[in-house]
Amino acid sequence: MIRVLRSVTVVLLLSSRLAQAQTLPSPKEHFGFNIGDNYQLATYTQTEAYFKKLAASDRTKLVDIGPTEEGRRQFMMIVSSPANLKKLDRYKEISQKLARAENLTDEQARALAEEGKAIVWIDGGLHATETVGTHQLIETAWQLVSRKDPETMRILDQVVILLTHANPDGQEIVTNWYMREPKPEKRSLENLPKLYQKYVGHDNNRDFFIMNMKESQNIGRQLFVEWIPQIMYNHHQRGPAGSVLAGPPYRDPFNYVFDPMMVTGIDALGAAMYNRLNAENKPGFTRLNGASFSTWYNGGLRTTTHFHNMIGLLTEIIGGPTPEDVPLVPQRLIPNGATPSPVTPQKWTFKQSIDYSLSLNYAVLDYAARHRDELLFNIYHMGKNAIDHGSHDYWTLSPKRVDAINQAYRNDQRKLTSNEAPNSANTAASDPMGWSNRNAGIHVKYYDSVMRAPALRDPRGYIISADQPDFPTTVGFINALIKTGLVVHKATADFSVAGKKYPAGSYVIKTNQSFRPHLLDMFEPQDHPNDFQYPGGPPIRPYDAAGWTLAYQMGVRFDRLLDDFNGPFQRIPYGELQSPKGEVKAASSVAGYVLTPRSNYSFTAANDLLKAGVDVFRVSGGTATKGGVEPGAFFVPAGAKAKSVLDKSAADLGLEITGVAQRPATLTKVAPMRIALWDTYGGSMPSGWVRWLMEQYHFPIQVIYPQDIDAGDLRKKYDVIVFVTRAIPPVGGQDNNERGFGGREPKAEETPAEYRPWLGKITADKSIPQLKQFMEAGGSVVTIGSSTNLAYHLGLPVKNALVEMTNTGQTRPLPSEKYYIPGSILRVNVDSTNQAAWGMPAQSDVYFDASPVFKLAPDAIASGKVKPLAWFATDKPLRSGWAWGQSYLQDGVAAFVAPVGSGKLYAFGPEITFRAQAHSTFKFLFNQLYTNSGPRALASDTE
Structure with a gap:
């Protein structure tokens, strides 16, 4: 009887699974087209519905990982064998x-490692106009759920796959835009009217060490x-012209905090x-110096995982729903180490890109299945190395350390007579590879003088005192670390610790932890x-x-401890x-x-307070x-009412x-300004970041x-207008407006009526006169980055500080061979007594990205025409990054304010709101975002 019952049960289970398999629709059955069909894209609404249907499979578990910025739900589909899914918590x-x-x-x-399963993350759609990413995710899910070949079954048995949609809102926006045209051949991804992420568009891939956006938070958790997967694969496009795709391994430099096993792990997966x-006879893969992608940067979806000992993979592939051509780039036709198998010029279809992506996914998953225990043990080994390095004296090699070694050697050479100087140094300089002399090099004592110097050790930990100038922001930094x-x-x-007292509530972060690379990087x-x-x-321009x-960047004050402490x-x-605990400290009787x-x-x-109708003043x-x-x-x-708020x-x-018993002597009443923020058709990412900031801080x-x-009458509508970088074009130059990643601005007749008011650009003949009238009538304009060009349009007594004189007596910008500063952090001095800089310290770190620097006319300050707000006081302002020729910055003005009629222009060269x-x-x-009514007494003021 028992045997009969068991047989019946088995038959019922098999019948149930067969019926289930028959009910799982293929993409063609659900969407009405095959994934990869030309001129066809799926919306997120359709994709979500499809994933919910695939969730009926015993190979899947669909997980809602959180809301998006537009309020949709973001999903991760877990795919593995039925047996593995029952033990997901254990794995x-x-x-x-x-x-x-x-x-x-x-x-x-x-x-x-022997017990566990390899965990592999595959995502798609982060950059929504890169439509291959989203659609390969759909096709991959279907293939893994429906296929029964030995390779797929082995993968399902050995791997837990996390298929994650990275940008649901973007897929909806982009697909609706593309599919709006009824005639397929006329469909285009170009001229998308707004960013494909509510606030930051393409910069959603620059948010992963701070995680401001909801999608980043969902993914990061x-x-x-x-x-904490051992492998993560981040799909992007597009590949460099003349190749089909760029992928691992990536070009130098890689970040010096990495464990070498992470770097060689990327090599192995790339192979x-x-x-x-x-x-599979699919040519066109390029790597290393065949593309611009490196592993230096932190903050991207793929790159942040590198600092967590994960093998983070990126591919950038060509293709899209509209067929295109692989262009002829002759130098890419020669096979070499970067491109072993070149692709020839040809017509390229969406289906080819989907097929390539599927092959790449299966290559990664097959590797994970075959090397499951090795991957699991290796991530442990990297973590153990990190803990060990943070538990003992350790010195991280980097260019400045090598420079110090060379400098120590040179210092000694100056002390020697020419006939005493060893020849090995000359050999090392002329033959850095050491090929001509296997004994080439300098004495190891110079290495020891730097890489064994106690003061140059890596820290054992950091203490962030609760006694901070801005503790709530500091807790935001702590939360970025925790996330x-x-x-x-x-x-x-x-x-x-070390003779210094710290209050309760201070935070301590020790470096003897597995994600030490990321910790050091922060x-x-x-x-x-x-x-x-x-x-x-x-x-060579850095990747980012x-x-x-x-x-x-966050102004956190911390102590760096070189010895262990408890x-x-x-x-x-x-x-x-964490949530900082605030309080209102007040005696029984207070004036305010x-x-x-x-x-x-x-x-x-x-x-x-202002929104609630409460009077607010600033102490002047x-x-x-x-x-x-x-x-x-x-x-x-x-x-x-004030106390309640x-x-x-x-x-x-x-x-x-x-609470204070007496009112401060000199007060200025403030009111909320009517704030305008510039944006453009297609969306400006810097503007989107500022819009998000304004919402967070309730402006x-x-x-x-x-x-x-251009319509004028600006002063009747606004008190201040904010222009982020790339809004104001240079004097006499080409339009420098930022556009979205969809191409040139369309003609009005080609644009849906609802978006036509967004068209246009800031011009010298129409826009600048209106802005000048606005300021002359009492308005303020805040310019950031390249939009400080407005100062030149207005003829203010400032010049570009980063120029040189040519042989013909003309000035030109400093060439990059002499001066080059990509995105880096520099130190400036600040006039914190000026109202524009209230609350700032006397010195501040600023984000600088080839930013404008000014030289003032001799009488500009004395006459009151310009007031410097921030400037470079030294010839070595670099704090973090790369600054070639930084001495040119000394005495240059980074920010200033200038009166224009009854109003003001604020010019901030650095990116003061960067991402x-x-x-x-x-x-x-x-x-700059409050109006004021001038000094006033408060005797008659009521709430």
């Missing part, structure tokens, strides 16, 4: 344990806290990927090499930024975000409340000494608000377009 636990490498022996790690393409899976401790009591300066095409030649140290430290659970101008969130509280005098009220502080007269601000924002804004400016990361310079913008 996730094993992946976490091995990646974190805490309290494990090698034997225990090997046992876990899965990558760095929940699953598996291009070998498979070659075996990326780092171990953070919090002091439960006051303590002392605190330590990046030391980008001097990377030139040839000696004396032009520089050269320096980005987040602690510097104290009353409580470990924060992985992924548990003071909010420090040093905290960015004081501006949020002030905006909430005073002192910053202990017990004094510093200039720029917000003062709020006592009252029931302030209590909420203290609780929600973590602000410490102080009311209105987005305007060039047509709004919503540069918190330390947000106040350069925030201070």
Whole structure:
């Protein structure tokens, strides 16, 4: 009887699974077309519905990982064998344990690696106009769910696959735009009217060490806290002209904090990927210097995983729903180490790109299946190395260390007579590879003088005191670390380290943890090499930024400890975000409340007070000494409504608000400005970041377009207009407006009526006169980055500081062989007594990306025509990144304010709002966003 029941059960299960398989629709059955058909794209609405149908398979589990910025749901589909899906929690636990490498022996790690399954992340659609990424994800899901060949079954048995949609909103926007044209041959991805991510468009791939956007937060939690996969594969496009795709391994430089096994792991996966393409007669894969992609930068979806010991993969492929041509690029027809199998010119279809992507996915998954235990053990081994390096004295090699070794040698050479000098140094200089003399080199003592110098050791940890100028922003930095899976401790009591006292509530981050590369990258300066095409030649542009140290960008004050230390430290659970505790400190009788101008969130509280109808003032005098009220502080007269709003601000924002018994002597009443923010057809990413910032800090804004400016009467509508970089063109130059990634601006008749008001550009003949009239009538204009060109249009007494004189007596911009500063962090001096810089320290770190620098006319300051706000006081302002020829910056003005009629122009050369990361310079913008009625007494003021 039991046998009969078992047989019946087996038959029923088999019948159930067969019926289930028959009900799973193919893409053609669901969408009405095959994935890869020309002129066909799926919307996210359709894709979500399809994934929900595939979720009926016993090979899948569909997980909602959170909301998007537009309110859709973001999904991750987990695919594996039915048996593995029943043990997902265990396999996730094993992946976490091995990646974190805490309290494990090698034997225990090997046992876990043997038990576990390889975890592989594959995403698509981050950049929504790169339509191959989204659609290969759909096709891959279908293939893994429906195929029964031995390779697929082996993959399902050995691998847990995380198929993650990276940008649902973007797929909906892009597909609707493309498919709006009824005639297929007329469909185009060009001229998308807005960004394909609500705020930041393409910059959604520059958000992964701070995770401002909701999609980044959703993805980051899965990558760095929940699953910590050994391999992640990030699909992009497009490949370099003349090739089909660019992929791993990538060109130098790679970041010096990496474990070498991560780098060689990329090599191994890259070999598996291009070998498979070659075996399938799919040419056109290029790598290394065949493309621009490197592993230097942190912050991208793929690149941030590198700093977590994951093998992060990127491919950039050609193709799209509209057929195209592989162009003829003769130099790419010669096989070489970068492109072993060139592709010939030909017509290229969407289906070919989907097929290539599927092959690449299967190459990665097959490698993971065959090397499952090795991948699991290797990520543990890298984590263990990191813990070991953070537990002992360790010195990280980098260009500045090599320069120091060479300098130590040169110093000694100067002390020697010419006949005493060894020849090995000359040999080393002329033959750096050491091929001509196997004994070439210099004495090891020079290595020891640098790489064993106690003061040059890597830190054992960092202490972030709770006594910060802007503690709520500092907690935001702590949360960025926690969101990326780092171990953070919090002091439960006051303590002392190395003779310095710290209060309870301070944060401690030690470097003896598995994600040490990422931790160092957030605190330590990046030391980008001097990377030139040839000696004396032009520089090679970094893939993205050269320096980005987040602690510097956010203005966090920290102590860097070179020796181990302990104290009353409580470990924060992985992924548990922190909330600063604020309070309103007040005696029984107060005249009002003071909010420090040093905290960015004081501006949020002030905006909430103004919205509630509460009077708000700023202290225009005073002192910053202990017990004094510093200039720029917000003062709020006592009252029931004010107290209610302030209590909420203290609780929600973590602000410490102080009640004072006497009103400050010199006060200026403020009111919210009518703020306009420039944007353009196609969307400006810097403008989108500022729009997001304005929402976060509760500033009311209105987005305007060039047509709004050209229409005039600006002063009747606005008090201040903000122009981010690439809005104002140069004098006499070509239009420099940023466009989205969809191409040139379309003609009005080709544009849907709802988007036509967004068309246009800032011009010298129409727009600049209107802006001048606006300022002359009392309005303010804030310009950032290249939009400081407006100063030249207005004829202000400023010049470009970064020029040289030619033999003909003409000036020209400094050539890149002499001066080149890609995205890096520099130090400036600040006039913090000026209202425009209230709350800023006397020195500040700024994000600088080939930014404008000014030289003032001799009488400009004395006559009051220009007031410098920030300037370069030294010839070595570099803090993090790469600054070739930085001495040219000395005494250059980075920011200034100038009167224009009754109004003002504010010019900020550095990117003061850069990607919503540069918190330390947000106040350069925030201070300009209030009107004032001048000094006034408060005796008659009521709430």
